[in-house]
Amino acid sequence: MRRWNFSWDKGVGIFLIVAVMIGTLLSDNFANASNLSFVLRDVTEFAIIALAMTFLIISGEIDLSVASALNLSSASLGFLYRAGVPFELAIIGGLLVGLACGLFNGYLVTKLGLPSLAVTIATLALYRGLSYVLLGNQPVNELPEFWISIGYGRILGTFLPWSTILLVVLAAIAWFVLHHTRYGRWTFAIGVNAEAARFSGIPVERTKLMLFAMTGLMAGVAGVVYTLRFASASPDGAVGYELSIIAAVLFGGVSIAGGVGTMWGVIAAVLSLGVIRSALQLTGFTANSLLIVSGALLLISVIAPKITEALRKRPSALGKDNTKKTIREVGNEKPTH
Amino acid sequence: MKNRLIKSGLRTFALSAVVALGIAGCASTETVTEEPAESTETSEAAESYRIAIMPKAINIGYFAAWDEGAQKACAELGATCDYIGPNEATGPAQVQFINQVIQEGYDALVISAADQNAIVPALQEAAAAGITIVTSDADVAAESADARLVTILPSAADRIGTAEVDWIAEEVGEEGCVAILSASATAANQNVWIAAMGPYLEETYPNMSWCGGDLESATFYGDDDATKSVEQFNAILSQYPDVAGIIAPTTVGVLAAAQEKKAKGATVAVTGLGLPSEMAPYIEDGTITKVGLWNPIDLGYVAVYAAVLSMQGEFDGSVGSTFTAGDASYEVVEGGIAYLGDPFTFTIDNIATFKEIY
């Protein structure tokens, strides 16, 4: 017999539905195809990076440099294009730069054994700085019309942005890999107990390196999407996205302590935040309110499971649950029992 | 003060309640759109236009004055104007609000572009949806000028740049090296002005130079952030100990420079573009002799007129066309630009009056 367990990711799914319903009730301009396309387009870059960040946080690591990596990829694309490289090649260049950012983070964390929180605060500054080195004070604009129309336009005859196709494909892959392949299992196992994972023959360091690399690559993909959507590459784009992305992932039920989370919870969370933003704007709240709502949602996402847990105290022979989850997992951890 | 805090607190609570309970009722408790302008009855407006007034960011004081002018015009024209925008001055953040403008079917959008490129596709989409777009205070890139009807700018770019050079020349006795404390490296306005300063200083004042030998070495970026601007001010002093004057063509930069100059008792002359209300203490105590700025109230005011007149069919934004706002008339010049005129300067003589205005 299976108990139906309430888990936060299901809560987020319900929350998304409720948010859509409230938005529909409160604003005539909310529930239509055009608004949906705006919401989808707005969350694309966040969502693409969040997919990779989900893996990373589940494995017990974190990457604060993603927004800078996104921008460095965008800046590299612009730099190459301005230098006369064909646009298609420049896109590949941007993707490779994103990948390189991720690999560098991964190298510092897995090979040198440095804590990812500290490392990626440093590379946050480094990658942003390199964007300035590449572009100086000159943003790149006048990108090829065709590509901009892909970046901003919609699929002919529909309301769906082209970038949504990319997002759906990437999300499907991410969901499949996380929940239906051994690589996903490895990710969870490493997050629950990295040492036991190593003793179970899981290539812990290689997996983590791959996860950092993938996060960098997704930042690169997001960087390309970002460049096309805003028809320009500049050194100061996407500032501060990193905390928003991490907030979205955590809101989606991924535990900062590692080992817990679902892909669809994260997707629902990213969409929820887009929907709420839209609903708040359309009902006349200011941008400041969105900050408050984001913060409140984040807190609720960690408080709510505590409350449900307290409500149905499961019988446990261990007595007091002493697994206190803190930021420490970002550094090193040695659970004591 | 107390009321505001309580209001903020209540709003936070209300928002949290919406989130926590997922109930609908609260959203109607309060909204923070601008108070509708006092509806002075107007004769000329047969229909009431809805116009979105979008600053680079709603939290910047300068734009409160800009919005004041816009609201005044709206009241005169019988239009309904909503002051909406992001809380961070970036293009991508602004795009989300341009989307809202499209979604809510506004008739016109008056916007100060936070990013000269990033918002262009969104503006084009808005234009395609039939929205009249006027940029004011900050324009989109010249290549994308067709994304808007017309732009209202304070003065010709070269004039703002050269005026600032003239101010600093006067203060340093037309001698010595000068550095620039700008906003962000990608700030379009500042970059255009700085470009105009470069050759002008070299040609007009033979005994003056750019610190470090060229414009690029003399330019520092404070990112319109108080902390960073102060840091960069100090970087200028330590890198060029002989610097005679600093031009800060940004309200954040000039304020930071004035404060730091006063704190350190530095002798370097400082001028630039500053809000009189913010700069008044420094002008009054002699830290700063002169700063300049156009009147942001006028910028907002004229932009709303341009938008409404165009919707009424009385103005088409083409080069050479003219329109009247209040008691002044404006002509559109090459590039689809209408200029307000020379920047105002503020000194000890007039600061007392202007600090009360904006």
Place this chain on the structure above:
Amino acid sequence: MVLSKPETGTPVLEMAHVAKSFGGVRALVDASLTLYAGEVHALLGENGAGKSTLLKTLAGVHRADAGEIRLNGGDFHQGNTRDSIDQGIAVIYQEPSLFPDLTLAENVYVGRQLTSGGLVDWAAMEKGAQALFDRLGVSLDPMAKARGISIADQQIVEIAKALSTDTTVIVMDEPTAALSSKEVERLFSVVRNLRDQGSAVVFVSHRLDEVFALCDRMTVMRDGSTVASSLISETSESEVVRMMVGREVSELFPKLEPKIGDVVLEVRDLSLAGQFSNISFDVRAGEIFALAGLVGSGRSEVIRAIFGIDKYDSGSVTLLGKKLPAGKPSVSMAAGIALVPEDRRQQGLFMASSIARNVAVTMLKKLSSWLVLRRKHEESTAAKWASTLQLKFADLSDPVERLSGGNQQKVVLSKWLATEPTVLIVDEPTRGIDVGTKAEVHKLLSQKAQQGMAVIMVSSELPEVLGMADRVFVMREGEHRGTLDRSEADPETIITLATGGVMSV
């Protein structure tokens, strides 16, 4: 209940009819423990008998639902851990809980640092800790950080901590589990010393030989209740075992007749700086090959290197004629080596994950067709092994942290047996497991060996080594000291080789 005649005088501690439930599970039903000053009192019982819960009630970690606790004839206040410490209860847990970033002196005084004038007095703490270390006969630098000191030293620091206050009761929860025999002897002399000075010591151990060597009295628990309490001198090992398990354990080491085959694993000149050097041996199919030696002699390090957890500096490991790369557990695993590690909770299991996931983690590739992981196969595999090893559980989706220690070890064994390894390495396979499960594990290892698996066993328990091994490879200080056949292996020879000739037990 079999009660022996009480000692004279009032008991220091009386725990009577203590009961405690967690949710619906009754961990303690009717537990009693009486302790007198100047005795070492053994608390015995299988895992899950309730020993730890009873001690944690005393330590202030848990609060009893019912029952009476009296200390020095007065009421014992059941508060938090602080309150218990203040009342003179010191608990030394199985895994010492020091603070690696603090100095040894501060570790001794943690939570109640010495002060003068309201400020922490570092000089006094250094002096105090030094005095305690001297009294315990160890040379430790009180101002050195605790990070990196040996487990034996950690235990000494814990004891120093207990001695630094007016402690009336010292509880030691399996203190010898990770100690070498030499260190055990040092510990015993410290404990006897404490007893002679009038302390009451509660000693928990699964090693009956130690209990009989050290303790004066004992209390046996089973299923949450106290079943017996008597003088050690009035009982015997077999009687104690019977009381603990509630039945006769006829065969603790059910060794089957081995069928030794060809060499499957060749280890040649394996060296790792500071850990071990020039280790060479062959292991044959069907034999149980024991690595014996003191803790710290490099046994665990050798098998970690063979499996690839640590990268060795030089030498080679060859499995079935194929050379294995150094430092690659995944390759070793695929080639047919399995390692049941020493530290079950930290290295062997994903405590918060389900039983099924724990069992399946080593064979995710086999359970996948192309890329897709087939969950049905995962569950059926787990179910198969659970029944093979007679695992006691409610649901395969339950987290393993809800299982008892013995059952947890079965999960670890399952996950490795499921890979059908050529060589199974087990490191302290029965540490902290109750007697009943111990016999089951031994039987399983014997069976697997008989079926042709090569088993390498690291064990600190001599009876286990002698009872199970076909050959014994003895190490001392990282070097090979001798290899003994089953016929020539006896405690004296092994200890002589392991200690360098000095007999210590």
Place this chain on the structure above:
Amino acid sequence: MKTFKRLVTARELPVFIALVAVVLLAGIANPSFLSASGATDILLGVAIVAILAVGQTFVIVMRHIDLSVGSLIGFTSFLIGDIYAQGYGLMAGLGAALAVGLVVGAVNGFLVAYLQLPSLVVTLGALYIVRGVFNDYAFGRTITAAMVPPEIAWIGLNRLGSIPYLFIIGLSLAIVSGIVMRRVKAARDLYAIGSNPAAAELAGIPVARRVFGAFLFNGALTGLAGAVMLGRFNAANANSGLALELIVIAACVVGGVTIAGGSGTVWGAFLGAILLQAITRTIGALGIPQFWQQAFNGALIIIAIAFDKYLNSRVKTTTIMGSKDA
């Protein structure tokens, strides 16, 4: 001898050496850097980050983190000016700043200590909420020099010899906090908690109360530091303090306060803040182009962390139970 040995092995020493090296390097390249005014620059610039780094150290040694400080200090700096401008005076403003700091610290502390929620998530939420409330409260208004209480403005502008008062405030705070963390029992508990949380519980340390207390202290300190920030800039707006949290954490990390908890000192964090500031300034003094500045900062933080790791792994002996990766 023993004292000397302890001094040499102290984690703060390399930070200090690096600082001296950086200053000398910059001084050789650009002599004005070594002048009194050059030093004044760095000391003035570092005051805010240094104060926040001191408070953050209390939190990080417990293996926790407080991301809400940037939003909070911005809010209270605005609040002090605003309340003064409304005519309620300086003390009312400081009182309000302290109260807001205490409330935010208490909420963070309660959620982390008593509900045992992860501090990263809790304080990230607080970062957003405080910034949102602050922006809503400020809403386009700015605090100008005329609205700054004159006492605060005076402290921000003046110095003792060539040492700015703001730095003296920071330094005194660091000295006092340093002594507290070394010599006060409750503060020693924070190290124990960060070093081994489960063992701290068993050792009878009131873990929850200490964690709550540290967050409360950091909140109160950050709230009051709003006055320092106001004195420093003589102005405030809705963006004050934006993104300061990561700089503060970087300063702690550079100063040897390890993210994993249990080790590091207030003095180290203070030195770390000065080192970061000096490096930023050095880049300018060495004539490295503007656009390279941020990249250099990032690279230098990486070097600092890697160096820390190198240092620790040298000190650490391998344990029988296997060495742990950091």
